[in-house]
Amino acid sequence: MTAPSDTTDIDVAEVGWNIEPLLDGGDVDALLSVARTKVEELLGWRGEVGSLESEELAEVMRRLAEVHDLIGRTSSYAGLAMAVDTSQGALYQRVSEQAAQLGADLVFIQLEWAAVDDERADALLADPRLDFCAHYLRSARRYRPHLLSEPEERMLTEKSVTGSAAWVRLFDQLTSDISVELEGQQVGLEAALSALGSPDRELRRRAADAVTEGLAPGLATRAYIFNTIAADKATDDRLRHHDSWISARNLSNEADDESVQALVDAVVSRYDIARRWYDLKARILGHPLADYDRMASIAQSDREVGWREAQDLVLDSYRSFSEELASTAQRFFDEHWIDAPVRQGKRPGAFCAYTVPSHHPYLMLNWTGRTRDVLTLAHELGHGLHAHLSRPQGIYHQATPLTLAETASVFGETVTFGRLLDATSDPGERLALLAESLEGSIATVFRQTAMNRFEEAVHTWRRSQGELSIEEFGSLWAQTQHDLLGESVEVTEGYRTWWSYIPHFIGSPGYVYAYAYGQLLALSVYRRYQEQGEAFVPRYLDMLRAGGSRPPVELGRLVDCDLSDPGFWHGGLDLVEAQLQAAEDAAAAAGRI
Numbered sequence: 001m002t003a004p005s006d007t008t009d010i011d012v013a014e015v016g017w018n019i020e021p022l023l024d025g026g027d028v029d030a031l032l033s034v035a036r037t038k039v040e041e042l043l044g045w046r047g048e049v050g051s052l053e054s055e056e057l058a059e060v061m062r063r064l065a066e067v068h069d070l071i072g073r074t075s076s077y078a079g080l081a082m083a084v085d086t087s088q089g090a091l092y093q094r095v096s097e098q099a100a101q102l103g104a105d106l107v108f109i110q111l112e113w114a115a116v117d118d119e120r121a122d123a124l125l126a127d128p129r130l131d132f133c134a135h136y137l138r139s140a141r142r143y144r145p146h147l148l149s150e151p152e153e154r155m156l157t158e159k160s161v162t163g164s165a166a167w168v169r170l171f172d173q174l175t176s177d178i179s180v181e182l183e184g185q186q187v188g189l190e191a192a193l194s195a196l197g198s199p200d201r202e203l204r205r206r207a208a209d210a211v212t213e214g215l216a217p218g219l220a221t222r223a224y225i226f227n228t229i230a231a232d233k234a235t236d237d238r239l240r241h242h243d244s245w246i247s248a249r250n251l252s253n254e255a256d257d258e259s260v261q262a263l264v265d266a267v268v269s270r271y272d273i274a275r276r277w278y279d280l281k282a283r284i285l286g287h288p289l290a291d292y293d294r295m296a297s298i299a300q301s302d303r304e305v306g307w308r309e310a311q312d313l314v315l316d317s318y319r320s321f322s323e324e325l326a327s328t329a330q331r332f333f334d335e336h337w338i339d340a341p342v343r344q345g346k347r348p349g350a351f352c353a354y355t356v357p358s359h360h361p362y363l364m365l366n367w368t369g370r371t372r373d374v375l376t377l378a379h380e381l382g383h384g385l386h387a388h389l390s391r392p393q394g395i396y397h398q399a400t401p402l403t404l405a406e407t408a409s410v411f412g413e414t415v416t417f418g419r420l421l422d423a424t425s426d427p428g429e430r431l432a433l434l435a436e437s438l439e440g441s442i443a444t445v446f447r448q449t450a451m452n453r454f455e456e457a458v459h460t461w462r463r464s465q466g467e468l469s470i471e472e473f474g475s476l477w478a479q480t481q482h483d484l485l486g487e488s489v490e491v492t493e494g495y496r497t498w499w500s501y502i503p504h505f506i507g508s509p510g511y512v513y514a515y516a517y518g519q520l521l522a523l524s525v526y527r528r529y530q531e532q533g534e535a536f537v538p539r540y541l542d543m544l545r546a547g548g549s550r551p552p553v554e555l556g557r558l559v560d561c562d563l564s565d566p567g568f569w570h571g572g573l574d575l576v577e578a579q580l581q582a583a584e585d586a587a588a589a590a591g592r593i
Contacts, residue, residue, distance in 0.1 A: 009306035012367050015340035016084075022077040022359055028091070032098050035070035038063060039105050049112035054127035061133045064109060065395045071099045072356035072395070080353055082169075083364055084339050084346045086176040089169060096161045104157040107150055113137065114144045135549050136396035142251060146240040156236075164232050167225050171506045174222060176347045178501065180214035182207055189214065189501060190348045190366040196295045197370055201287070208292035212494035215501060222500040223470050229506050230462040245459035249510030253401040254552050259566070260513060266569040267449040267516055271484055273577050274446040277438060278488035280584055284431075284592045289488065291481070291495040295439060298592070299432035304369040307340065314378045317416040318385075321529075322537055325412075328388055329381050332363060337384070340367040349503065350376050352383030352409075357398045361387035371436055374420075375413050382412030390547030397549035402511060404552050406444075406518020407525060408544055413440070414526045427590035434583045441519060441576045448515040450484040455505060455512065473499060520572025525559050527575060 023031060045052070045060055052060065078095040082088040116124075121141060125134045147153065180192035183206070192214065195207035233245065242248050243257065250260050282289045284298050311333055319326035332338055337360060350365045363380045367373050386408035390398045399405070417437045424430050457476040461468055468476075474496030481491050504511045529536045536559075543558040556563040587593045 009308045010311075012307040012369075013341045015307060015338055015367075016336065017080070017339040017362050017364075018336040019077055019080050019362065022073045022080075022355060024073070028074045028077060028095055031070050031074050032095070032102075035067050035074075035102055038067050038070070039102050042067070042109070043105060046108050047112070049109055050116050054124045054129055057124060058127075058129045058133075060109065061130070061137075061396070064106065065133075067102065067106070068395045069356050069358055071102060073359065075099055076353055076355040076359075076362075080339075080362060080364075082172075082347075083351075084343065086173045086345050086347065089173060092169065093161070093166075096165060100158050100161045104154040107153040107157060110140060110143075111147060111150055111153065114141055114147055132394050133396040135551070139254065142254075146242060146248075146251070148239065152239075164229060167228055167232075168507045171222065171225050172347055172503065174218050174225075175501050175503065176345055178214050178218070179344075180210045182210045188342060188344060188346075188348070190342055191368060193348075194368040194370060196292055197297050197372060199297045199299060201285070201293065201296065204292045204296055205290075208290075208492070209494060212497060215497050219470055219497055219500055223468070223473055225506060226458070226473070226500075227462065227467045229509065230459050231467075233459065233509055234463050245456065245463070246510040249402075249508075253403045253514065255401070255403055262566045263517055263520075263569050264449055264452060264513060266566075266573060267445055268453070268483075270570075270573045270577075271446060271486070273573065273580055274442050274484060275486045275488040277442055277580055277583070278485065280580075280587060280593070281435070282488070284587055288490065290490040290492055291485075292492070294489060297432065298435050299371075299429070305371060305374055306369070307367065310374045310377055313374060313419070314381060314416055317378065317419040318381070318412065320419060321415050322541065324541065325385055328385055331360075332381060332384055335360075337361065338363045338365065340365045342366045342368060347503075348501070350380050352380050352387060354387040354399055357391040357394055360391075371420075371433075372440075375416060375436065375440065378416035379409045379413040382409035385412070386544050386547075389541065389544040392545070393547040393549050398547045400548040400555070401552055402514035403517045404521070404548075404555060406515060407522045410444070410519050410522030411525055411529075411540075414522065427586065428592070431583065431586040431590045431592060434579070434586050438576075438579045438583050441523070441579055444519040445516045445573070445576060446484055448512045450480050451502070451504075452510075452513045452516075453483065454480040454499065455510065458505075459509070470497070520569055520575075521556070521561060521563070523575040524561050524568070524572050528560050 042060065042063055049057070049060065074095050078088070078092040082092040113121075121137075124130065125137060130137070148156070175189065178189040179186045180189060182192050182195060183203075189211070192207055192211050196204050198204055198207070236242075237245065237248060240248070242251075246260065247257055250257055253260075278289055278294070281293075281296070281298065285293065285296060315326050315329055315333075318329050339362070346366065347364075348366060350363070353362045353364070355361055361384045363384055365373070365377060365380065367377075383405070386400075386405075387398065400407075414437075417433065421430060421433050421437075424433055454477055457480060458468065458473065461472065461476070477499040478491050478496050481495070485491065499505070525540065529540065539559055543555055546555055546558065553563050562568055
């Protein structure tokens with residue numbers, strides 16, 4: 001492992017991002033004013049999009065890209081500002097409202113393009129001058145059965161900022177303000193949840209009780225928000241003629257309902273893998289497991305990892321795979337593209353914001369110095385590298401569907417884990433690392449699928465029986481968790497409210513299965529790397545550079561993965577089971593069972 005040039009650690013409290021360059025020397029109002037001028041110019045093509053020749057259509061799409069860039073910069077700036085300080089909500093709301101108004105004025109482009117007959121559309125898209133937006137335009141035509149009239153689309157676009165988006169903002173503010181009293185001091189939700197990884201079971205139990213108590217004050221409000229989001233989605237789905245609660249999400253992911261259900265069914269059919277791990281963990285820890293024991297560290301020491309050590313380790317891991325990836329990753333640290341510390345008023349979790357192709361991505365973490373945080377850093381850097389390498393694809397093709405969005409992140413996390421494992425010879429420490437990796441796979445594949453089952457139950461209930469009570473939410477949560485955990489883990493009474501802080505249910509309904517999809521795909525991609533070695537690297541980088549310029553099935557073929565094969569998911573699940581077998585062997589070798 002490469003030694004750091006300076007052993008002095010970095011105070012993580014100082015690791016903050018600089019988002020001012022997003023505004024390119026101006027301010028939010030100036031950029032939105034330019035966007036308004038460009039939108040007014042585009043309005044000159046109203047009624048003509050369907051009759052444009054390819055060169056003229058390319059010009060419209062280039063001008064539209066300029067508008068998207070300006071809106072993307074201002075929206076990213078406001079969103080990132082609010083992510084680390086939810087008191088910045090007024091700025092976020094103002095930008096969202098103006099962006100929605102601009103978007104409403106541009107609805108005609110999508111509607112007129114959708115009305116073009118297939119033969120003419122195919123002829124236009126065969127012209128190389130439209131290559132920069134061809135896949136985007138092809139994908140947009142899939143929405144034709146679900147589009148409304150222009151007045152209706154305009155109304156829904158403008159009303160969205162005071163509809164579902166407003167509820168999402170409120171939820172983020174409420175969860176960011178959750179305070180938990182733990183060990184005699186007030187801490188944020190993220191810090192309290194981190195304590196559930198402690199080797200001290202009594203501390204874990206106290207932390208779980210404290211989290212449950214901290215969630216209680218706003219529980220009724222968060223339940224109301226979830227009910228409102230579910231009802232709003234039901235209305236949208238009915239108006240747009242979607243077949244099920246998740247069809248709209250699948251459409252945006254360029255996946256059909258049947259293939260997604262095949263993934264979910266495959267994972268549910270292998271829930272025994274998760275149960276087998278928790279049974280092993282109970283043997284290692286020497287007691288039956290409750291829900292607050294799921295993430296307990298089995299390490300015999302609980303060492304804190306410093307920020308510099310984590311940075312060096314992750315960069316070295318990426319360098320072992322590709323110097324190009326490592327040098328790009330270095331920029332995230334050197335050029336202040338990361339916000340790391342836990343702060344009051346900062347939203348929980350971690351994410352990568354792509355922003356726009358003319359700029360660069362940013363990472364947000366809530367760093368607590370645990371090994372899991374190191375792997376989270378590697379994970380989010382994977383997203384960031386994917387975003388950075390695909391920037392040349394432009395505004396229309398930089399991002400992939402959510403189903404492929406986790407590939408680079410999980411791959412980077414897996415490479416980092418492999419580096420950690422190679423540097424560890426002590427059997428007990430190797431067991432702890434293998435457990436950490438397996439915990440991640442189980443959380444991403446099985447737990448997220450159980451959350452998908454919970455979401456389906458909630459949306460089905462909301463549509464068939466009406467608003468859910470807190471108790472009904474809790475019952476559905478407990479049941480879908482028990483379906484996963486069986487008798488291996490006790491679902492406690494307090495845990496019945498823990499659905500209420502998860503942002504994906506509110507901000508991105510139907511999103512969570514994409515984690516399982518991405519994890520299983522990324523494990524398969526990593527297996528190809530193990531098999532092919534250095535020869536695989538250029539193909540992997542080509543996939544990252546391609547962004548979302550091709551359908552997911554074609555992107556999968558770049559790395560020898562056949563996403564059209566229903567059996568593909570079982571192959572990925574076999575890899576998770578192999579991780580479990582390695583953990584079982586390590587536990588025996590370490591004398592822990």
